[in-house]
Amino acid sequence: MPTRSKIIYTFTDEAPALATYSLLPIIEAYTASADIAVETRDISLAARILASFPEQLGDKAVADHLAELGALAVTPEANIIKLPNISASVPQLQAAIKELQAQGYNLPDYPETVTNDAEKEAKARYDKVKGSAVNPVLREGNSDRRAPLSVKNYARKHPHKMGAWAKDSKSHVAHMSTGDFYGSEKAALIDAADAVKIELIAKDGTATVLKEKTSVQAGEILDCAVMSKNALRAFIAAEIDSAKAQGVLLSVHLKATMMKVSDPIMFGQIVAEFYKDALTKHADVLAQIGFNLNNGIGDLYARIKALPAEQQAQIEADIAAVYAARPSLAMVNSDKGITNLHVPSDVIVDASMPAMIRDSGKMWGTDGQLHDTKAVIPDRCYATIYQAVIEDCKANGAFDPTTMGSVPNVGLMAKKAEEYGSHDKTFQIKADGVVRVTDSKGNLLMEQAVEAGDIFRMCQTKDAPIQDWVKLAVNRARASSTPAIFWLDPMRAHDGVVIEKVQAYLKDHDTSGLDIQIMAPVDAMKYTLQRTREGKDTISVTGNVLRDYLTDLFPIMELGTSAKMLSIVPLMNGGGLFETGAGGSAPKHVQQLVEENFLRWDSLGEFLALAASLEHLGVNYNNPKALVLSKTLDQATGQFLDNNKSPSRKVGNIDNRGSHFYLALYWAQALAAQTEDAALQAQFATLAKTLTENEATIVAELNAVQGKPVDIGGYYHADAELISKAMRPSATFNAAIAALV
Numbered sequence: 001m002p003t004r005s006k007i008i009y010t011f012t013d014e015a016p017a018l019a020t021y022s023l024l025p026i027i028e029a030y031t032a033s034a035d036i037a038v039e040t041r042d043i044s045l046a047a048r049i050l051a052s053f054p055e056q057l058g059d060k061a062v063a064d065h066l067a068e069l070g071a072l073a074v075t076p077e078a079n080i081i082k083l084p085n086i087s088a089s090v091p092q093l094q095a096a097i098k099e100l101q102a103q104g105y106n107l108p109d110y111p112e113t114v115t116n117d118a119e120k121e122a123k124a125r126y127d128k129v130k131g132s133a134v135n136p137v138l139r140e141g142n143s144d145r146r147a148p149l150s151v152k153n154y155a156r157k158h159p160h161k162m163g164a165w166a167k168d169s170k171s172h173v174a175h176m177s178t179g180d181f182y183g184s185e186k187a188a189l190i191d192a193a194d195a196v197k198i199e200l201i202a203k204d205g206t207a208t209v210l211k212e213k214t215s216v217q218a219g220e221i222l223d224c225a226v227m228s229k230n231a232l233r234a235f236i237a238a239e240i241d242s243a244k245a246q247g248v249l250l251s252v253h254l255k256a257t258m259m260k261v262s263d264p265i266m267f268g269q270i271v272a273e274f275y276k277d278a279l280t281k282h283a284d285v286l287a288q289i290g291f292n293l294n295n296g297i298g299d300l301y302a303r304i305k306a307l308p309a310e311q312q313a314q315i316e317a318d319i320a321a322v323y324a325a326r327p328s329l330a331m332v333n334s335d336k337g338i339t340n341l342h343v344p345s346d347v348i349v350d351a352s353m354p355a356m357i358r359d360s361g362k363m364w365g366t367d368g369q370l371h372d373t374k375a376v377i378p379d380r381c382y383a384t385i386y387q388a389v390i391e392d393c394k395a396n397g398a399f400d401p402t403t404m405g406s407v408p409n410v411g412l413m414a415k416k417a418e419e420y421g422s423h424d425k426t427f428q429i430k431a432d433g434v435v436r437v438t439d440s441k442g443n444l445l446m447e448q449a450v451e452a453g454d455i456f457r458m459c460q461t462k463d464a465p466i467q468d469w470v471k472l473a474v475n476r477a478r479a480s481s482t483p484a485i486f487w488l489d490p491m492r493a494h495d496g497v498v499i500e501k502v503q504a505y506l507k508d509h510d511t512s513g514l515d516i517q518i519m520a521p522v523d524a525m526k527y528t529l530q531r532t533r534e535g536k537d538t539i540s541v542t543g544n545v546l547r548d549y550l551t552d553l554f555p556i557m558e559l560g561t562s563a564k565m566l567s568i569v570p571l572m573n574g575g576g577l578f579e580t581g582a583g584g585s586a587p588k589h590v591q592q593l594v595e596e597n598f599l600r601w602d603s604l605g606e607f608l609a610l611a612a613s614l615e616h617l618g619v620n621y622n623n624p625k626a627l628v629l630s631k632t633l634d635q636a637t638g639q640f641l642d643n644n645k646s647p648s649r650k651v652g653n654i655d656n657r658g659s660h661f662y663l664a665l666y667w668a669q670a671l672a673a674q675t676e677d678a679a680l681q682a683q684f685a686t687l688a689k690t691l692t693e694n695e696a697t698i699v700a701e702l703n704a705v706q707g708k709p710v711d712i713g714g715y716y717h718a719d720a721e722l723i724s725k726a727m728r729p730s731a732t733f734n735a736a737i738a739a740l741v
């Protein structure tokens with residue numbers, strides 16, 4: 001079969017992986033009838049760990065599917081459906097390694113501190129798997145995320161719950177006013193291809209190379225910035241007192257997954273300041289047991305188990321004293337006593353801030369009740385947009401999903417643009433001095449004064465992605481007759497250069513009659529919110545971080561979840577990457593499946609991505625059957641929404657599996673009804689009939705399993721057979737699908 005008729009469906013983690021066991025057999029059966037091969041590649045955290053240690057694993061070694069897909073993404077043939085995957089923090093990575101070791105895989109432990117070459121090598125390999133290690137590899141294009149009209153209409157007809165906002169809500173965002181990345185950003189525009197060096201010149205004159213070579217291209221923007229450790233600590237200390245004085249919860253919102261080097265360090269500093277009294281008192285023993293602040297206070301609780309009971313009790317008592325003296329922390333799980341400061345990846349800003357805004361500006365306290373909160377987002381680059389939303393909600397009340405407009409996003413993302421590509425150029429500084437960025441001739445491009453403990457980071461933004469992004473923005477504005485706002489801050493050195501480029505590249509396009517503006521983020525937010533309240537749509541055209549933040553914020557307000565987004569990445573070399581939704585892998589959903597055999601995951605994002613992927617195949621490779629499948633899938637999705645067949649949240653109604661049955665039913669009916677392709681029509685007529693006649697039986701078989709625990713034999717690397725059995729419990733449905741193939 002020629003490669004062009006191939007769709008790659010990624011196998012990932014947690015809830016989307018579970019859903020795949022139910023949905024993929026349906027997709028495979030339907031597409032086979034149009035001679036389209038759907039192949040899977042495993043990019044789950046477990047598979048990526050295993051692929052990193054081929055030598056140790058012998059006949060259990062697995063191929064590196066992510067590397068394969070990374071190579072595919074830069075070819076015109078690429079047609080990849082990408083489900084959300086885990087971006088692992090260190091505690092998650094350690095848990096996954098432990099599970100795999102227990103299953104008999106001969107993997108080394110994750111060495112937190114390195115004492116020999118073997119550990120150094122193992123740590124380097126694991127660090128490649130850590131954090132957001134998948135998306136930047138596949139995202140060889142910019143991002144186009146929006147709610148299709150059918151989805152928007154569905155939300156208007158079936159609005160989700162939005163918590164009311166009180167005018168006197170005490171919730172607010174707290175950010176630094178000096179010493180942060182925002183305040184220190186510098187930028188340089190590169191004239192000609194070269195390689196730059198980053199080095200630290202300490203006060204005593206010693207030079208340490210931080211990164212010898214970073215290749216740069218003509219027209220590329222470099223920027224660098226510093227987060228001062230001392231300024232961060234002083235800021236946090238003051239905010240802890242302020243939260244206590246105001247009687248609000250203290251919450252911290254970072255992106256320790258995507259920003260895997262900088263943000264865990266910031267998280268660690270917040271943990272250090274909050275638990276200062278207890279941590280200082282027990283500093284020696286905590287160092288002995290290897291407690292790592294950056295992994296959160298959960299790491300302390302895990303490690304003190306190794307201590308004698310008495311010593312353990314003393315540390316616990318001193319921590320309890322901290323809780324008594326400090327403001328209450330926002331809770332991740334109040335039943336289990338898990339606070340916001342337990343694990344760096346439990347509260348992730350893109351999803352956590354919208355969830356708080358949806359819940360009347362409140363978060364959960366230790367008492368299991370919602371309370372006003374101080375939301376600490378230290379750096380000013382993006383914190384201020386959330387305060388603008390909060391102020392708007394305080395003044396005008398919660399947004400109304402039945403009337404509010406929509407905010408699609410066109411995001412600059414390709415070639416590891418901006419902060420999200422900065423990991424290999426981010427360093428915690430060891431000595432006071434100056435960090436210098438120089439070109440290959442030794443000319444100084446940028447420099448930053450630093451102190452020991454500060455975080456220095458450099459970002460790259462290439463020119464071709466900027467040109468492509470401007471083009472995408474103009475195309476979207478034209479195609480949807482909607483105003484487009486570039487969210488760029490002239491006070492930031494990097495954004496200043498981007499603004500010049502945007503102004504120049506807009507001239508390459510016909511923008512007559514279009515409303516395209518450039519605004520600073522807070523102004524853009526206020527303007528957009530005002531239009532949104534008037535029911536008007538506004539395209540946000542943003543850099544990589546705001547792409548991430550806004551495509552959770554607006555969908556969560558408009559649709560209740562970002563799972564319902566269409567999320568396309570037109571790859572710059574002609575291929576297509578179709579992401580499903582804009583949210584994550586919903587770890588809570590796995591717990592619900594295991595406890596009560598109910599999966600709440602909404603696969604609407606997968607349906608939308610599949611239709612877009614089939615359309616791409618049809619249009620680019622002249623495959624009329626793929627177009628018929630795409631069109632009928634769109635119709636089926638519309639009907640699915642009209643009839644409200646999304647998974648419910650609780651046992652008793654259809655879950656993810658039932659929603660897949662209805663999609664299959666409507667899709668088969670649409671295929672049987674179309675007349676463009678007689679062969680497809682004939683083939684699906686029988687299936688449509690079987691599914692229609694057996695609807696009640698199938699739904700009863702699917703729902704009968706709910707309400708009891710189910711064993712899937714693992715979390716990160718669960719048992720495929722057990723999951724498949726759990727996710728395909730209807731013999732009638734399975735037989736009908738099998739008869740098609």
Ligand SMILES: NC(=O)C1=CN([C@@H]2O[C@H](COP(=O)(O)OP(=O)(O)OC[C@H]3O[C@@H](n4cnc5c(N)ncnc54)[C@H](OP(=O)(O)O)[C@@H]3O)[C@@H](O)[C@H]2O)C=CC1
Pocket residue numbers: 083084085086087088135257346348351352561562563581582583584585586587588589600601602603
């Ligand atoms: N593209 C990607 O690969 C992404 C991966 N991630 C990763 O996912 C993990 C969890 O991240 P987190 O920030 O907690 O965000 P999640 O989006 O996974 O979870 C937040 C909440 O969003 C809702 N939700 C998300 N998707 C769906 C869906 N399809 N159906 C129904 N509800 C959904 C649920 O909320 P509710 O209970 O309110 O219904 C869920 O509990 C992390 O490892 C993170 O790095 C995160 C974002 C994107």
Ligand SMILES: O=C(O)CCC(=O)C(=O)O
Pocket residue numbers: 087131132133135136257258350547548551582583
């Ligand atoms: O890759 C990740 O870690 C998260 C990605 C994400 O949140 C997004 O793309 O919206």
Ligand SMILES: [Mg+2]
Pocket residue numbers: 350351548549551552582583
């Ligand atoms: Mg996101």
